Amino acid sequence: MSVIATSNKIREILSKGPELQLMTGEQYKESLRDGRRVIDAQGNEVKDVVTHPSTKRSVENLAKVYDMQFDPSTRDITTFVSSQDGKRYSTGWLIPRTKEDLKLRREMLRLSTFHTFGVFGRPNDYGALMSMGMLSIIDKMEAENPEYAENVRRFVDFCQKHNVMSSDLVPDVQTDKNLPPDQKQGTLRIVEERPDGVVLCGAKPCGSVGVQGHFATISTATSPNLKADAAIWCAVPINSPGLTLVLRESTISPDYEFEDHPIDSFGEELDNMMIFDHVFVPREYLFSVGNFNLLGLYRESGALAHWHILSRLMYRAEIFMGAAQSIVDVLGTSSFQGVRDSVAEVISYHAALKAHILASEEEAENWNGLLVPSTDFLTAGRLHSIVHYPRVMHILRDLSGQGLISRFTSKAWDHPEIGPLLESYLPGAGVTAKEKNRFFNFIWDLACSSHSTRVALFENTNSTNAPVVQAELYRSYKRKEPVDHIRDYLNLPSTNLEVKKLYKHDLK
Numbered sequence: 426m427s428v429i430a431t432s433n434k435i436r437e438i439l440s441k442g443p444e445l446q447l448m449t450g451e452q453y454k455e456s457l458r459d460g461r462r463v464i465d466a467q468g469n470e471v472k473d474v475v476t477h478p479s480t481k482r483s484v485e486n487l488a489k490v491y492d493m494q495f496d497p498s499t500r501d502i503t504t505f506v507s508s509q510d511g512k513r514y515s516t517g518w519l520i521p522r523t524k525e526d527l528k529l530r531r532e533m534l535r536l537s538t539f540h541t542f543g544v545f546g547r548p549n550d551y552g553a554l555m556s557m558g559m560l561s562i563i564d565k566m567e568a569e570n571p572e573y574a575e576n577v578r579r580f581v582d583f584c585q586k587h588n589v590m591s592s593d594l595v596p597d598v599q600t601d602k603n604l605p606p607d608q609k610q611g612t613l614r615i616v617e618e619r620p621d622g623v624v625l626c627g628a629k630p631c632g633s634v635g636v637q638g639h640f641a642t643i644s645t646a647t648s649p650n651l652k653a654d655a656a657i658w659c660a661v662p663i664n665s666p667g668l669t670l671v672l673r674e675s676t677i678s679p680d681y682e683f684e685d686h687p688i689d690s691f692g693e694e695l696d697n698m699m700i701f702d703h704v705f706v707p708r709e710y711l712f713s714v715g716n717f718n719l720l721g722l723y724r725e726s727g728a729l730a731h732w733h734i735l736s737r738l739m740y741r742a743e744i745f746m747g748a749a750q751s752i753v754d755v756l757g758t759s760s761f762q763g764v765r766d767s768v769a770e771v772i773s774y775h776a777a778l779k780a781h782i783l784a785s786e787e788e789a790e791n792w793n794g795l796l797v798p799s800t801d802f803l804t805a806g807r808l809h810s811i812v813h814y815p816r817v818m819h820i821l822r823d824l825s826g827q828g829l830i831s832r833f834t835s836k837a838w839d840h841p842e843i844g845p846l847l848e849s850y851l852p853g854a855g856v857t858a859k860e861k862n863r864f865f866n867f868i869w870d871l872a873c874s875s876h877s878t879r880v881a882l883f884e885n886t887n888s889t890n891a892p893v894v895q896a897e898l899y900r901s902y903k904r905k906e907p908v909d910h911i912r913d914y915l916n917l918p919s920t921n922l923e924v925k926k927l928y929k930h931d932l933k
């Protein structure tokens with residue numbers, strides 16, 4: 426299928442549904458049957474991601490969020506009415522221009538986070554924020570090439586009008602850091618420039634939810650040292666000829682049932698490597714080519730995405746708080762002071778993330794007409810969220826005691842002799858043994874399962890890990906005023922607080 430066919434296919438599907446600019450879950454599923462090339466963990470070609478064992482449950486899960494756009498009880502959260510044409514569009518593609526816009530986007534995020542318990546780090550509304558990030562620095566793109574800047578605006582408009590889901594691809598494939606970028610075979614680069622577009626070879630890693638989306642938006646915002654042929658920002662339809670998505674191994678079994686795995690039975694967003702074998706990207710999807718000013722510009726271009734990442738974790742922290750309290754209630758351990766202290770630690774984690782988000786919105790800045798939450802608070806909040814996440818997981822496990830292993834599968838429970846014994850031996854406080862069993866299956870999925878480890882890895886690393894965020898905080902957090910005050914008070918010479926680069930690959 427050709428690249429243009431992606432938009433044609435989406436248009437055709439939308440034309441058969443209830444609204445021309447919003448997809449139902451069924452339409453979303455149909456839109457993924459577009460000829461994309463996917464290789465599964467067994468090395469087989471995936472014929473249909475909607476029915477394939479490793480992707481079908483997650484596709485189903487994301488489809489439910491599409492359906493929420495038509496449900497009267499969620500419609501005003503998942504969609505907004507455009508002041509320009511009076512039509513309803515997906516909130517995921519609402520360009521945040523006011524605090525109310527940010528708030529609506531957050532309500533949408535809370536809905537999807539509570540729907541998946543936040544284990545989809547890239548829910549339906551996430552991918553749009555990479556494109557919005559480009560809009561927020563559009564002056565820098567305009568300065569390079571007005572045509573490319575216009576492409577960004579057109580792309581956002583197209584995605585908004587067609588309810589598109591996109592994934593973002595920022596880092597380069599991992600290899601020996603000592604090699605110069607142009608000697609790394611895998612670095613995505615332009616191998617041919619044509620009047621109507623460019624041809625790409627190489628790869629991009631870590632495309633979470635790529636296989637379940639329509640487009641990948643690509644940037645080189647964390648790669649300050651690339652050569653001009655690899656400095657590419659663009660959008661690539663997932664079904665582009667020459668593009669292959671290689672899935673990582675699944676962390677969950679396709680046979681899981683709700684009773685045994687209340688979270689994991691709904692699937693996982695898969696991560697994949699995207700391999701480009703002479704993939705043609707038409708000019709209309711090019712956002713920047715060979716612009717060194719954009720390389721390493723992660724804090725600015727990623728600010729809105731970082732706000733989403735931290736907000737989602739804030740809502741997850743709300744869930745962790747509910748989980749911690751429920752463990753204590755189910756086990757009847759709330760009279761121990763040590764137990765209360767542990768729950769209080771989880772509460773404080775939630776409150777800290779909430780404070781960072783609210784402060785970031787309160788001090789949001791207007792960047793090219795978009796309201797961008799303060800990167801000072803986002804960076805500080807991201808650091809806090811990453812550093813304390815493992816501690817929160819530990820507390821959930823610690824509070825649970827043997828509950829995490831004295832839990833048995835439905836099949837064991839169905840055993841005529843064993844089931845009744847389990848029922849009589851293992852009741853909790855105010856819950857039957859079977860209910861307690863289901864509850865600890867939930868905690869297992871949240872804090873112990875293989876899938877939860879992948880999610881922990883995601884939270885730690887998906888938008889650069891703690892040392893990089895720390896370096897960024899040191900570089901960018903405003904603190905000149907108190908420094909000046911102290912120097913003034915003590916009559917010391919003033920300073921301009923210039924932060925020198927430590928490494929050649931420091932971000933901007």
Ligand SMILES: Cc1cc2nc3c(=O)[nH]c(=O)nc-3n(C[C@H](O)[C@H](O)[C@H](O)COP(=O)(O)OP(=O)(O)OC[C@H]3O[C@@H](n4cnc5c(N)ncnc54)[C@H](O)[C@@H]3O)c2cc1C
Nearest residue numbers: 593594595596599631632633882883886887888889892893
């Ligand atoms: C589960 C998961 C999902 C992801 N999903 C996405 C996605 O959807 N989209 C996307 O764009 N990216 C995604 N990422 C990728 C993420 O952006 C990168 O992993 C991250 O930016 C780190 O880059 P790297 O993996 O290339 O680490 P490397 O550069 O290979 O570094 C390896 C380690 O070296 C250390 N290190 C490296 N540089 C520095 C430094 N400057 N200072 C101090 N220590 C350093 C750190 O410990 C780092 O983890 C995902 C990652 C994971 C794990």
